[in-house]
Amino acid sequence: MIDISESVMQFLLAFIIVVPLLGAGAALLPAPPGLRGTGPDQAVLRHGVTVTGAILVAAIILVIGFDHDQPSRMQATTDISWIAALDVRIHLGVDGISLPLLVLTALLTFLCALYSYFKMPSGPSPKAFVALLLVLESGTLATFAVLDLLLFFLAFEMVLIPMYFLIARWGGGERQAAAWKFILYTLLGSVVMLLGLLLIGLKSGTFDMVALATDNGRGLTASTQLIAVLAIGIGLAVKTPMWPLHSWLPDAHTAAPTVGSVLLAGVLLKMGTYGFVRIVLPIAPDGMRTFAPYLAAFAVVGIIYGSLACLALAKQGAGGDLKRLIAYSSVGHMGFVLLGIATMTPTGVNGALFANIAHGLITGLLFFLVGALKDRYGTADLDTLAGAAGAALYGRAPRLGGLLAFAAVASLGLPGLAGFWGEMLALFGAFNPAEGLNRPLFLTFMAIGGFGTLLTAAYLLIVVRRVCMGAIHQQQETEPAPFADVQRYEFATWSPLVALTVLAGLWPAVLLGLTDPAVQKLLAGGKS
Amino acid sequence: MITATALDPHAATTDAGGLAQAANQPPVSELAGGANEFASGLTTLSASTPNLVQSVDWLAIAPPTIAAVVALAVLVADLFVPDTHKRLLGIGAIGGLLLALLALVPLSDGDRQTFCLTTAPETCSYSADHFTLAIQLLVLGGALLTALLSLNDTRRDLPAGEFWFLLLASAAGAALLPASRDLATLVVALEVASLPAFALVGLKRGDRRSSEAALKFFLSSVTATAVTLLGVSFVYGTTGTLHLTEIATRLGEVSGQLDTLAKTGVALTLIGFAFKTAAVPFHFWVPDTYVGAPLPIAAYLSVVGKAVGFSGLILVTVIAFPGYADVWGPAIAVLAALTMTAGNVAALRQSQTRAWSAVRLLAWSSVGQAGYILVPIAAAAYSSDDQIGATVAYALMYAAVNLGAFAVAALVARTHPMNRISDYRGLYATRPLAALAMGFFLLCLAGLPPGIIGLFAKVTVFSSAVDAGLGWLAVVMAVNVVIALYYYLQWTAILFRAPEGAPEQTTDGGGVAVLRAPSAITVAIALTATVAVALSGYPQLVLRFAATSLF
Known part of the structure; x- marks a missing residue:
């Protein structure tokens, strides 16, 4: 939009990756005089807000400076040799695919830092909390910005340790076990992924993603591509997560603090699907073509499985935890993303990328809301919360209830809100999959996926009915009398998500205009 | 020049011969002074008349020689230094090791050879190539850190003179080993490195576990050495030479009836070195020996002892027996897989509250790490590319961080002599910097x-396995990495937990009296931490070995 010189753009991109790391180091040091605030805890939390805020501003300037006429071109690229022995280069750049994810990450991390400033999760000192949050941000931003396979792996791994500690230190019950499950699953997946990445790098002679994508798999034999896609696919599928490799996710979400859940669902899961789009599709298309039907099959099983699990949890008397329910709904939503990718068509992949962002916004909001509910009621257990008649959130805290209903409706994919377009496009892609894929099979997948949307609507509406509706029991003495509605800081953290959900729903071209040219180029490889 | 070569092939050959001769003259360096000129004078002489006296390039052999000379000097000085000044011996030993490390600097071109046959100047017994220099850096650096860690112990528990002599003698042997290019030198170096180590393990006077550990170590090691010697004699018998490069060419021409003998010889030679790396099934001595030995000696064995083993293994496999790659390749691959799995699984089973569990865990994990170190050696059998660099790079990384971990363990052992893993709980509250370094x-x-160097060192090892087509080994290693992560991360997590009894919410300045850390240990931790951080920022520093041919 505005012409910002390339070197400034380069600087900004490097800035958003390096500064969180420096900020993390600074968070461990005592606050300098003049910035002490009311106490060490307040000072360090404020430090977190400042740093993530600066990153968000830098990301927004990056968007402004991004050449929107050529979103398929890599912009703000830096390419420096780092480890010559392994041919690892610090190669950074953004295009229409990574830019929205960068902004989403910067935004969600900032909102999380802001939320924690007012509502620090209970646990040890906030110093380490802020430092880990910043390392996490740096790792996720780096994942979306690097263009070197080994660097991608490094960034992919970088988020593990901070997330482990966020869950294990500041989480709820069963947090140790959940944190272990999270890190062991992901690590096992990612070492297998490393083998696939190495195979590609060694057989083709370069780790550069742009060169490999331009090559479009021509330098790799069919069997190499098959093994590489299988290995990389497993690593990414654990992260996404794809059914049946998802079982770490519900536990991690249930145990994680609110902020951890938001970042896990909003950003970390996207690293898996981003890897599919950025690495697997363009670099090994032949291998992907072989595995696409299987991926699609697992994806639709995930959609149905996630919805059925949610229905079971939402049922009265099932003792379902709301956070666990939203985690399972993530499995379903990510199923749509994977289905879109598996079609290997521009429509499907665009839908997948759109659904990615939408899921980040909506599920981020849902986790914030459920976290707020848990703080107020002291539990996220649906039965304790709602009882037989319903929790009557509309009556007690109308704004909170309204927001929850809004997020649920957005999540089920109501047209006009962000959740709709991605799933619609993914299904549409399955209607007419890429050449070489079995169309009747994908039509079946489409039909099953469509049925999945109905199930999604069903459980989300049940949740809304049980939590938001119902009559207020006047006779209960134990009732916590003053039941706080949405606080000002909560409003501040949630409103950007609400606004963006509406914006993306009403004006999907904002996102699709960015992603579509880049996707077209990726799928065509060097041919265009 | 090109036209002349094309026209007159005879002239070209004489020309090349002259060049080769010139290259064999040891370069007369300004630094080496008289000794070197004398040496080159000898070679000139030997060129005209057959001479049995081999030339000696003193500069090339300086690193192990300095260590050996200082060892003797310390032993003699021990007789004359009064008890109150025994500390000087340690400082002298550290100075000697520093000097030996400095002696590596002028060799950095990596093109020196010495003790060459006067009849065949290409065949040398000592080579200061890049492989040698990298391993010598590792060995001498490891010995230096061990010396820093021992500086306090030698004041109280250990006999100073003997200790420093044995340590330096062992380091001299270990530094000689990677440079040796004939089997006799190799075995002598192996024994010079090992024999003092037995004594070092048993040096804690009046400690039953220490003597038992030394005995275990001694018996199993000596058996392995005997087997190696038998193998060496078989190889010598079939080929008639001890020089590694000569063996490589002559093993190809072994007559049919001696073929079995040659193969047996190759296999038996490898066993001895496999023992030194503590590869399965020769690993049972490790945990007991590490626990029984003084802590710095356990650190020394885990780094320098292993370096001795795998550099010997590399020399015999890659240089001496390349023709038998189809025999030792699969054997080492299987050995690597078994070693890493056994080490990691045993480390996983360590209970946190058992006495000395920290050292036990480090011991078992070092067995696991030895498995990773073996992977590129196995890959070298399958691939024409040079894979040995990956082993060297990994070993350098492992040496720095493992010694660092032992240094922190030595610090903790001062307040918690039982050295349980649970003793590390809340280390961050009492010693934040040591805890961060340990993490x-x-x-x-x-x-x-954030341990980027560890990640990329593993990536190099993985890539050598993938490159050589050893997919199954890469997958076994991947599973092992995950197993290892569990116990390493568990330990890391303990460091940052609130101390026992204290509430989760710690307040700053709790007034816990912290014993002042001895400066030598602090220096050791700072040194290893600096190296590890610098390597993480710029991994090329060690990974460059992986990209070039070292020999």
Whole structure:
């Protein structure tokens, strides 16, 4: 939009990756005089807000400076040799695919830092909390910005340790076990992924993603591509997560603090699907073509499985935890993303990328809301919360209830809100999959996926009915009398998500205009 | 020049011969002074008349020689230094090791050879190539850190003179080993490195476990050495030479009836070195020996002892027996897989509250790490590319961070002599910097960011396996990395937990009296941490070995 010189753009991109790391180091040091605030805890939390805020501003300037006429071109690229022995280069750049994810990450991390400033999760000192949050941000931003396979792996791994500690230190019950499950699953997946990445790098002679994508798999034999896609696919599928490799996710979400859940669902899961789009599709298309039907099959099983699990949890008397329910709904939503990718068509992949962002916004909001509910009621257990008649959130805290209903409706994919377009496009892609894929099979997948949307609507509406509706029991003495509605800081953290959900729903071209040219180029490889 | 060569092939050959001759003259360096000129004078002489006196390039052999000379000097000085000044011996030993490390600097071109046959100047017994220099750096650096860690112990528990002599003698042997290019030198170096180590393990006077550990170590090691010697004699019998490069060419021409003998010889030679790396099934001595030995000696064995083993293994496999790659390749691959699995599984089973569990865990994990170190050697059998660099790079990384971990363990052992893993709980509250360093070392060993160097060292090992087509070994290693992560991360997590009894919410300045850390240990931790952080920022420093041919 505005012409910002390339070197400034380069600087900004490097800035958003390096500064969180420096900020993390600074968070461990005592606050300098003049910035002490009311106490060490307040000072360090404020430090977190400042740093993530600066990153968000830098990301927004990056968007402004991004050449929107050529979103398929890599912009703000830096390419420096780092480890010559392994041919690892610090190669950074953004295009229409990574830019929205960068902004989403910067935004969600900032909102999380802001939320924690007012509502620090209970646990040890906030110093380490802020430092880990910043390392996490740096790792996720780096994942979306690097263009070197080994660097991608490094960034992919970088988020593990901070997330482990966020869950294990500041989480709820069963947090140790959940944190272990999270890190062991992901690590096992990612070492297998490393083998696939190495195979590609060694057989083709370069780790550069742009060169490999331009090559479009021509330098790799069919069997190499098959093994590489299988290995990389497993690593990414654990992260996404794809059914049946998802079982770490519900536990991690249930145990994680609110902020951890938001970042896990909003950003970390996207690293898996981003890897599919950025690495697997363009670099090994032949291998992907072989595995696409299987991926699609697992994806639709995930959609149905996630919805059925949610229905079971939402049922009265099932003792379902709301956070666990939203985690399972993530499995379903990510199923749509994977289905879109598996079609290997521009429509499907665009839908997948759109659904990615939408899921980040909506599920981020849902986790914030459920976290707020848990703080107020002291539990996220649906039965304790709602009882037989319903929790009557509309009556007690109308704004909170309204927001929850809004997020649920957005999540089920109501047209006009962000959740709709991605799933619609993914299904549409399955209607007419890429050449070489079995169309009747994908039509079946489409039909099953469509049925999945109905199930999604069903459980989300049940949740809304049980939590938001119902009559207020006047006779209960134990009732916590003053039941706080949405606080000002909560409003501040949630409103950007609400606004963006509406914006993306009403004006999907904002996102699709960015992603579509880049996707077209990726799928065509060097041919265009 | 080109036209002349084309026209007159005879002239070209004489020309090339002259060049080769010139290259064999040891370069007369300004630094070496008289000794070198004398040596080159000898070679000139030998060129005209057959002479049995081999030339000696003193500069090339300086690193092990300095260590050996200082060892003797310390032993003699021990007789004359009064008890109150025994500390000077340690400082002298550290100075000697520093000097030996400095002597590596002028050799950095890596093109020197000495003790060459006067009849065949290409065949040398001592070579200061890049492989040698990298391993010598590792060995001498490891010995230096061991010396720093021992500086306090020698004041109280250990006899100073003997200790420093044995340590330096062992380091001299270990530094000689990677340079040796004939089997006799190799075995002598192996024994010079090992024999003092037995004594070092048993040096804690009046400690039953220490003597028992030394005996275990001694018996199993000596058996392995005997087997190696038998193998060496078989190889010598079939080929008629001890020089590694000569063996490589002559093993190809072994007559049919001696073929079995040659193969047996190759296999038996390898066993001895496999023992030194503590590869399965020769690993049972490790945990008991590490626990029984003084802590710095356990650190020394885990780094320098292993370096001795795998550099010997590399020399015999890659240089001496390349023709038998189809025999030792699969054997080492299987050995690597078994070693890493056995080590990691045993480390996983360590209970946190058992006495000396920290050292036990480090011991078992070092067995696991030895498995990773073996992977590129196995890959070298399958691939024409040079894979040995990956082993060297990994070993350098492992040496720095493992010694660092032992340094922190030595610090903790001062307040918690039982050295249980649970004793590390809340280390961050009492010694934040030591805890951060320990966390970093453990994550480097696990190979997870922020331990970037550990990650990329593992990536190089993985890539050598993938490159050689050893997919199954890469997958076994991947599973092992995950197993190892579990216990390393568990330990890391303990460091940052609130101390026992204290509430989760710690307040700053709790007034816990912290014993002042001895400066030598602080220096050791700072040194290893600096190296690890510098390597993480710029991994090329060690990984460059992986990209070039070292020999």
